[in-house]
Amino acid sequence: MKLPKNFKSNFNLKENNSLKLNYFCEYFVSCDSKNDLFLIHDFLKEKKLKFWIMGDGTNIILKNNLNGLVIKNNLKGFSIYKNSIIIGAGEIWDDVVSAALDKNLYGLENLSGIPGSVGASPIQNIGAYGSEVSNFINYIETFNLEKGRFEVFSNQACNFSYRDSLFKNNPHLMITKVCLDLSNTFKPNTQYESLPKEVINAKEQRQNILSIRSLKLPNHKIIPNVGSFFKNPVISESKLDELVIKFPNIKSYLFKKNRYKVSAAWLIEEAGLKGSKKGDCGISDLHSLVFYNFSDQSDFLVTYSLEVKDIIEEKFGIILDYEPSIFS
Ligand SMILES: Cc1cc2nc3c(=O)[nH]c(=O)nc-3n(C[C@H](O)[C@H](O)[C@H](O)COP(=O)(O)OP(=O)(O)OC[C@H]3O[C@@H](n4cnc5c(N)ncnc54)[C@H](O)[C@@H]3O)c2cc1C
Numbered sequence: 238m239k240l241p242k243n244f245k246s247n248f249n250l251k252e253n254n255s256l257k258l259n260y261f262c263e264y265f266v267s268c269d270s271k272n273d274l275f276l277i278h279d280f281l282k283e284k285k286l287k288f289w290i291m292g293d294g295t296n297i298i299l300k301n302n303l304n305g306l307v308i309k310n311n312l313k314g315f316s317i318y319k320n321s322i323i324i325g326a327g328e329i330w331d332d333v334v335s336a337a338l339d340k341n342l343y344g345l346e347n348l349s350g351i352p353g354s355v356g357a358s359p360i361q362n363i364g365a366y367g368s369e370v371s372n373f374i375n376y377i378e379t380f381n382l383e384k385g386r387f388e389v390f391s392n393q394a395c396n397f398s399y400r401d402s403l404f405k406n407n408p409h410l411m412i413t414k415v416c417l418d419l420s421n422t423f424k425p426n427t428q429y430e431s432l433p434k435e436v437i438n439a440k441e442q443r444q445n446i447l448s449i450r451s452l453k454l455p456n457h458k459i460i461p462n463v464g465s466f467f468k469n470p471v472i473s474e475s476k477l478d479e480l481v482i483k484f485p486n487i488k489s490y491l492f493k494k495n496r497y498k499v500s501a502a503w504l505i506e507e508a509g510l511k512g513s514k515k516g517d518c519g520i521s522d523l524h525s526l527v528f529y530n531f532s533d534q535s536d537f538l539v540t541y542s543l544e545v546k547d548i549i550e551e552k553f554g555i556i557l558d559y560e561p562s563i564f565s
Contacts, residue, residue, distance in 0.1 A: 238279065238280065238283060239276055239279075240266075240276060240280060241266050241267075241268065241269070241270075241272075241273040241276050241277065242269075243266060243267035243269060243273075243311075244264065244265075244266045245264070245265045245266070246263065246264055246265075247261055247262075247263065248261060248262050248264070248265035248307070249261050250262055250265075250294070250299060250303075250307065251533065253291065253293075253294045253307075253309065254291075254294035254295075254297055254299055255293070255294055255295040255296075255352070255457040255458075255461060255462065255463055256298065256299070256461045256462065256463060256530050256535065256538070257461045257530075257533060258298075258299045258530075258533060258534065258535050259533035259534065260299045260301060260302050260303065260535075261302045261303070262289075262302070262303040262304075262305065262306070262307040263286075263302075263303065263304050263305055263306070264286070264305070264306040264307070265306070265307045265309065266306065266307075266308055266309070267309045267311045268308055268309065268310055268311055268312060268327075268411075269311045269312070270312070271312075271413075274380045274382075274411070274413070275385065277306075277308060277382065278380075278382055278385040279385075280306070281306065281382060282385070284306075286305045286306050287303075287304065287305030287306075288305050288306040288307070288308060288382065289303060289305070289306075289307050289308070289408070289564050290308050290310060290382075290408065290411050291307060291308070291309050291310070291357075291564075292309070292310050292326070292327070292353055292354030292355075292356050292357040293329070293352065293353045293354050293357070295352040295353045295457060295463060295464065296353060296357065296360075296361065296463050296464065296560070296561045296562060297463070297561055297562050297563070297564050298463065298535055298538070298539070298559075298561050298562070298563050298564070299535060299564050299565075300535055300539065300563060300564065300565035301565055303564060303565075308382075308411065310326045310327045310354060310356045310411065310412070310413075311327040312325040312326050312327045312356070312413050312414070313325040313327050313328060314328070314414070315328060315333070315336065317340060317342070320342060320418060320419050320420060320421060321375060321416055321417065321418050321419070322336075322337060322340075322342065322416070322417050322419065323414060323415075323416045324355045324414065324415050324416075324417070325355070325413070325414060326354060326355050326356025326357075326411075326412045326413050326414060326415065327354055327355070327356060328354065328355045329353075329354060329355070330348075330351055330352070330353050330354060330355050330357075330358050330363070331349060331350055331351065331352070333345070333355055334346070334348060334349050334443070335349075335443070337417075337419055338439050338440055338443060341421060342419035342420070342421065343419060343420050343421065343422065343423040343424070343439050344372070344373050344417075344419045344420050345368075345373065345417070345419065346423075346425075346426070346439050346442040346443045346446065347365060347366040347367060347368035347426050347429070347442070347446055348363060348364070348365055348366075348368055348369075348370060349443040349446040349447055349450075350365075350446060350447045350450045350451075351363050351365060352457060352464070355415050356411075356412040356413070356415070357412075358370045358415065359371070359374060359377055359395060359397070359402050359404060359412060359415065360402060360404050360405055360412070360562075361400045361401065361402070361405065361560065362397045362398070362399070362400060362401060362402050364399075364400070365446070365450075366426070366429040366432060366446055366449075367426055367428045367429040368426055369397070369399075370417075371392065371395070371397035371402075373417040373418055373419060374392045374395065374397075374415065374416070374417060374418075375391075375392060375416040375417065375418045376389055376390060376391050376392065376416045377389070377390045377395060377404075377412055377414070377415055377416070378412070378413050378414035378415075378416075379404075379410040379411060379412050379413060380410075380411045380413050381409060381410055381411075382409045382410075382411055383409045387413070388410070390403070399468070399469075399471070399492070399498070400468050400560060405562075423438060423439040423442075425439075425442055426442075427442075431449055432445060432446075432449070433445055452523075453523060453524055454523065454524055454527065455521050455523055455524070455527055455529060460521070460529045461529060461530050461531065462521070462527050462528060462529045462530070463528075463560075463561045464526075464527065464560070464561075465501075465526040465527065465560050466526055466527065466528040466542060466559065466560060466561065467501045467505075467526060467546075467557040467558060467559060467560055468501065468557070468558045468559075468560045469498045469499060469500055469501045470498070470499050470501060470504075470555050470556070470557060470558065471492050471496050471497065471498050471499075472489075472496070472497055472499055472555065473495060473496065473497075474495045474496070474497065476554070476555075477489055477497045477499070479554075480499075480553060480554075484507065484553075486507075487499065487503065487507075488500035488502075488503040499555065501526055501557055502524065502525045502526045504549050504552075504553055504555065504557075505520065505525040505526065505545065505549065506525045507552075508545075508548050508549060508552050508553075510525065510545055510548065511525035512525075515537055515540075515541040515544075516532065516537040516541075517530060517531040517532035517537060518530040518531070518532060518537050518538040518541055519541075520545070528541070528542060542559070545557075
């Protein structure tokens, strides 16, 4: 059976996940071309294997060695048509933000500095500083690994919402291309509380975002982490009213009619867990949503995150949800 040239057996994933977890997968393939996709489909069909798609591994937690095939998306490409850019899923997200600005195409500034690949950006609808990638997506091309064919989704068909999309629950759809519609006029988005309100141009806005991020988020290349470990929970108005009586300083925002987003960072801080430690893992003292891990195994990290979830549930009656994907 013909296999893509970058196909490996018993592959160590340590250098492919930002937590630097030392787990192996049975098979690993870097998908570099459309032809590779068809070969991978045939291989999966014949072997009936479990599979996982990954980009740069900055939002995954490996729980153990993986029995099956890990497919690393490495499909490149960048082209511009009027105000739209069409990008291969294996490109680096932040390189695209920077390249768009160089071409005087605006909109992505507030999403500067988010690690990872373009193909992963729609999965959890990446967002930061009052912006989300779904605001710019025109269409997404995917390869259906079960059916062995390309399928295209309009923005509306992607069912985007806060840190969620259709793709999160359909892991057989491998994103191969993303088309973003940008603007040739810079309209600064400075609504987020810590952003300077006066900006001269989009490059300055990008620099402001990068500076704030470097102060608030530990660098995953030095301190292994996956960014925010939990999503901000969304609760009803009546639940919020109940909490405000006990916790008048609770940090919340109107999400949509009668639904409020509560800051998960605030909940963790209020529970006194910011900067707490367990063995080789803990919660950053820079940002209470960032769990770090200096062990090359994930056992303690997972156990500790469950303990934190329990503490938050007991104190506030809120169940936290993981933001990263768990591979096991
Ligand atoms: C320090 C730090 C800061 C961060 N800050 C932010 C932030 O501000 N906002 C934010 O939203 N996120 C943030 N993140 C999380 C992360 O950067 C994003 O989720 C990013 O999109 C992950 O990209 P990746 O290529 O590393 O994906 P991976 O970690 O490799 O994969 C993540 C998920 O996407 C799936 N996936 C990946 N590629 C594809 C594909 N081509 N087709 C189908 N499925 C795919 C995987 O199966 C997995 O479920 C941060 C992470 C770190 C480490």
